[in-house]
Amino acid sequence: xxxxxxxxxxxxxxxxxxxxxxxxxxINKAHKQYYPQPGWVEHDAxxxxxxxxxxxxxxxxxxxxxxxxxxxxxxxxxxxxxxxxVVVWNRLTGRPIANAVVWQCLRGADFCNExxxxxxxxxxxxxxxxxxxxxxxxxxxxxxxxxxEGARDAANRGELLMGTIxxxxxxxxxxxxxxxxxxxxxxxxxLMNIRTLKWDEDLLRMFTIPSSMMPEILPCDSVFGExxxxxxxxxxxxxxxxxxxxxxxxxxxxxxxxxxGKATYGTGSSVMVNIGQEFSKAPGxxxxxxAFAAGGKCFYAxxxxxxxxxxxxxxLQEQMQLISSPAEVEPAAQSVEDNGGVYFVPxxxxxxxxxxxxxxxxxxxxxSLATTRAHILRxxxxxxxxxxxxxxxxxxxxxxxxxRELRVDGGPTKNATLMQFQADVxxxxxxxxxxxxxxxxxxxxxxxxxxxxxxxxxxxxxxxRSRWTKKPLADSSKMQRYVDEWHQAVAQVLK
Numbered sequence: 363x364x365x366x367x368x369x370x371x372x373x374x375x376x377x378x379x380x381x382x383x384x385x386x387x388x389i390n391k392a393h394k395q396y397y398p399q400p401g402w403v404e405h406d407a408x409x410x411x412x413x414x415x416x417x418x419x420x421x422x423x424x425x426x427x428x429x430x431x432x433x434x435x436x437x438x439x440x441x442x443x444x445x446x447x448v449v450v451w452n453r454l455t456g457r458p459i460a461n462a463v464v465w466q467c468l469r470g471a472d473f474c475n476e477x478x479x480x481x482x483x484x485x486x487x488x489x490x491x492x493x494x495x496x497x498x499x500x501x502x503x504x505x506x507x508x509x510x511e512g513a514r515d516a517a518n519r520g521e522l523l524m525g526t527i528x529x530x531x532x533x534x535x536x537x538x539x540x541x542x543x544x545x546x547x548x549x550x551x552x553l554m555n556i557r558t559l560k561w562d563e564d565l566l567r568m569f570t571i572p573s574s575m576m577p578e579i580l581p582c583d584s585v586f587g588e589x590x591x592x593x594x595x596x597x598x599x600x601x602x603x604x605x606x607x608x609x610x611x612x613x614x615x616x617x618x619x620x621x622x623g624k625a626t627y628g629t630g631s632s633v634m635v636n637i638g639q640e641f642s643k644a645p646g647x648x649x650x651x652x653a654f655a656a657g658g659k660c661f662y663a664x665x666x667x668x669x670x671x672x673x674x675x676x677x678l679q680e681q682m683q684l685i686s687s688p689a690e691v692e693p694a695a696q697s698v699e700d701n702g703g704v705y706f707v708p709x710x711x712x713x714x715x716x717x718x719x720x721x722x723x724x725x726x727x728x729x730s731l732a733t734t735r736a737h738i739l740r741x742x743x744x745x746x747x748x749x750x751x752x753x754x755x756x757x758x759x760x761x762x763x764x765x766r767e768l769r770v771d772g773g774p775t776k777n778a779t780l781m782q783f784q785a786d787v788x789x790x791x792x793x794x795x796x797x798x799x800x801x802x803x804x805x806x807x808x809x810x811x812x813x814x815x816x817x818x819x820x821x822x823x824x825x826x827r828s829r830w831t832k833k834p835l836a837d838s839s840k841m842q843r844y845v846d847e848w849h850q851a852v853a854q855v856l857k
Contacts, residue, residue: 363378363379363380363381363386363436363437364378364379364380364381364437364438364439364440364603364806364809364810365377365378365418365421365437365438365439365440365599366378366379366385366439366440366441366442366799366802366805366806366809367414367417367418367439367440367441367442367443367531367802367805368442368443368607368610368799368801368802368805369410369414369441369442369443369444369527369528369531370443370444370607370801371444371447371464371465371466372392372393372395373390373391373392373393373413374390374391374393374410374413374414374417375388375389375390375391375417375799375802376388376389376391376414376417376418376420376421377421377799377802378421379802379803379806381810381815382825383803383806383807383810383822383825385798385799385802385803387421388421388799389417389420389421391413391414391416391417393405393406393409393410393413394406394409396461399469401467401468401469401471402467402468402469403463403464403466403467404460404461404462404463404464404467405447405461405462405464406461406462407449407451407458407461407462407527407530408457408458410462410527410530410531411530411531411534414531414535415591415592415594418591418594419591419594422594437595437599438599438600438601438602438809438813439535439589439591439599439600439601439602439809440601440602440603440604440802440805440806440808440809441528441531441532441586441601441603441604441805442604442605442606442607442610442801442802442804442805443526443527443528443531443547443604443606443607444464444465444527444606444607445465445526445546445547445550445606445607445608446465446497446498446499446526446550446551447462447463447464447465447499447526447527448462448463448499448502448503448506448524448525448526448551449462449524449525449526449527449529449530450503450506450507450510450513450522450523450524450575451522451523451524451530451533452516452521452522452523453521453522453523453538453541454521456534456538458530459506459510459513459516459522460506460510462527462530463499463502463503463505463506465497465498465499466497467496467502468496469496469501469502469505470496470500470501470502470504470505471496471501473501473504473505474494474495474496474501477494477568478494482494482568485564486552486565486568487643488643489555489556489562489564489565490549490552490553490554490555490556490562490565491549491556491641491643491644491649491650491651491662492549492550492552492649492650492651493647493649494552498550498551498552499526499550499551499552499553500551500552500553500565500569500571501552501569503524503569503571503575504569504570504571507522507570507571508570517571517572517574517575518572520572520574522572522575523541523575523577524571524575524576524577525541525543525576525577526543526547526548526550526551526606528543528544528547528604528606529541529542529543529547529577532586532587532601532604535587535589535591535601536587536588536589536601539587540586540587540601541577541578542577542578542579542580542584542586542587543577543578543579543580543604544579544580544581544582544584544586544604544605544606544655545559545579545580545581545582545652545654545655545660546582546605546606546609546651546652546653546654546655547604547605547606548561548577548579548652549651549652550606550651552565552569553565553566553569553571553576554579556641556650556651556652556662557641559579559652559655559660560579561573561576561579580604581655581656581658581660582603582604582605582609582613582654582655582656582808583602583603583655583656583657583808583811583812584602584604584812585600585601585602585812585813586601586602586604587600587601588600588601589601600812600813602808602809602812602813603805603806603807603808603809603810603811603812604805604808605654605804605805605808607801608632608634608665608801609634609651609652609653609654609663609804610800610801610802610803610804610805611624611626611632611634611771611800611801611804612624612634612636612653612654612663612804613653613654613656613803613804613805613807613808614797614799614800614801614802614803614804614805614806614807615769615771615795615797615800615804616769616795616807616819616822616823616826617634617635617636617653617769618636618661618819618820618822618823619636619638619766620636620637620638620639620661620761620763621635621636621638621758621763621764621765621766621767622635622636622765622766622767622769623635623636623754623757623765623767623768623769624768624769624770624771624800625750625754625768625769625770625771625772626770626771626772626800627671627672627746627770627771627772627773627774627775628671628672628772628773628774629670629671629672629673629676630667630668630669630670630671630672630673630714631667631668631671631672631746631749631750631772632665632666632667632668633665633666633667633668633750633753633754633757634653634663634664634665635663635664635754635757635758635761635763635765636653636661636662636663637650637653637661637662637663637664637757637758637761637763638661638662638761638763639659639660639661639662640662641662642662642664642760642761642762643760644664644665644757644760645664645716645756645757645759645760646716646718647666647714647715647716647717647718648664648665648666648715648716648753648756648757649664649665649666650662650663650664650665651663651665654804654808656808656811656819657811657818657819664757664760664761666714666715666716666753666756666757667714667715668714668715668749668750668753669708669709669710669711669712669713669714670708670709670710670711670724671708671745671746671749671750671774672688672746672772672773672774673708673710674706674708674710674742674745674746675688675691675742675743675774676688677708677710678691678739678742684735684738684739685739688774688777690739691739691742691743691777692743692777692778692779692780694735694736694739694740695736695739695740695743695779696779697736698734698736698737698740700740701728701737701740701741701744701844702728702730702732702733702734702737702740703728703730703847704726704727704728704729704733704737704738704740704741705726705727705728705741705744705745705847705848705850705851706724706725706726706738706741706742706744706745707722707724707725707726707727707745707851707852707854707855708724708742708745708749709722709723709724709725709855710723710724713852713855713856715753715756716752716753716756717752717852717856719856722855722856723855724855725851725854725855726738726741727851727854728847728851743777743779743780743783744783744844744848745848746774746780746784747780747783747784747787747788748787748845748848750768750784750787750788751784751787751788751845754768754788765788765790766790767790767791767792767793768784768785768788768790768791768792768793769792769793769794769795770784770792770793770794771794771795771797771800775794778832781794781832782832782835784832785832785833785834785835786834786835786836786841787841787844787845788834789834789838789841790834791831791832791833791834792831792832793828793830793831793832794828794829794830794831795826795827795828795829796827796828796829797827807822810822
């Protein structure tokens with residue numbers, strides 16, 4: 363059995379998987395969000411650790427196989443975690459010097475703006491694959507060193523350590539024996555060289571972070587240490603398989619080869635495409651990260667986020683009251699032959715990737731006296747597929763790879779009309795896997811590889827279970843006309 367920890371922004375899930383990659387049990391633990399100033403977000407790293415330990419104890423308390431006292435080879439631990447959130451702690455006391463700086467926190471914005479004004483953007487993207495932004499870990503860690511009393515001196519004496527949540531949990535679970543991280547989490551700090559997969563001395567100097575604070579970087583399919591979970595287990599077990607949550611979802615969807623991508627449909631949509639083993643600079647506004655490293659290979663990915671997908675349907679329900687629930691959109695969309703020339707550009711918060719225009723505003727264009735409620739609802743639904751298509755095409759064209767299949771998860775995947783239209787627009791199959799917890803599944807994949815349960819990514823890929831696949835059915839020339847008309851609509855809001 364494999365314990366899987368999914369430590370997210372809002373809470374911690376503790377799950378139990380078997381070696382056929384099936385989840386058999388899960389419990390949730392929420393943790394408090396702290397907002398000490400406008401734009402600041404913090405977590406109590408010690409509360410998060412306590413939740414992990416308590417969650418494991420609760421999960422195993424009534425486990426009939428009595429895993430707590432079984433042989434170490436019968437149980438192991440995998441971790442996936444919220445990315446970019448950074449903890450700084452004292453290696454002597456084992457206590458954080460302050461609350462963790464969460465990825466949503468903007469306290470590092472001023473320093474990031476200084477770096478951009480000084481002309482460092484190109485160098486930072488060349489080294490890290492990322493853009494200079496407080497979203498990533500480095501500016502938050504620098505802020506703690508500069509503003510917590512005594513922190514800078516303690517760091518210079520070698521007494522402080524820093525890491526993302528995975529590093530903190532592993533250090534605590536191993537009683538301070540292992541200060542490590544995986545390459546995906548490291549790639550989201552702004553401090554790792556995306557080509558060498560090592561901490562970059564120039565970036566560390568730029569953010570004034572001593573190299574003595576940094577964890578060792580390991581591949582995702584490594585053994586990261588051993589733990590008895592604060593005495594919960596009779597025998598120490600291996601901590602094996604670690605990666606950031608978005609990378610976990612990519613691996614959990616088994617996008618192990620170049621040209622496979624995943625889209626998570628929610629309020630917005632997160633899109634990540636495996637671009638292969640060669641680093642490539644991302645298109646404007648997107649970033650390059652390590653997708654995952656396993657089996658002696660490192661794969662890269664382009665990543666981008668769309669602001670409004672599911673949020674568009676929510677707006678139609680709550681603000682416009684055109685529907686009483688999102689479930690009404692599909693039958694309405696099916697009641698008309700096409701969109702009737704209507705295009706819905708949901709730039710409610712500007713347009714995100716790949717357009718990156720914060721001043722753009724939402725618009726419905728192409729209406730006539732023949733336009734009905736059904737046409738507007740269909741246009742809103744289609745806007746989700748168009749936005750994903752724009753992002754995927756920007757990624758694949760830049761990397762010089764062809765999208766082979768898009769693997770999807772999230773609530774809107776229940777809308778069969780949307781998913782068929784997504785396949786038609788992309789011109790490739792859209793596949794929904796039977797994965798309830800994609801990020802945790804990715805950590806479990808890396809766990810079984812680390813422990814030699816499966817010999818290769820190809821062996822693991824055979825275990826993938828699919829709920830359905832939508833293959834392109836529409837005429838490609840007609841779909842291209844739709845895409846062209848969509849782009850004309852986007853151009854109107856970009857003026």
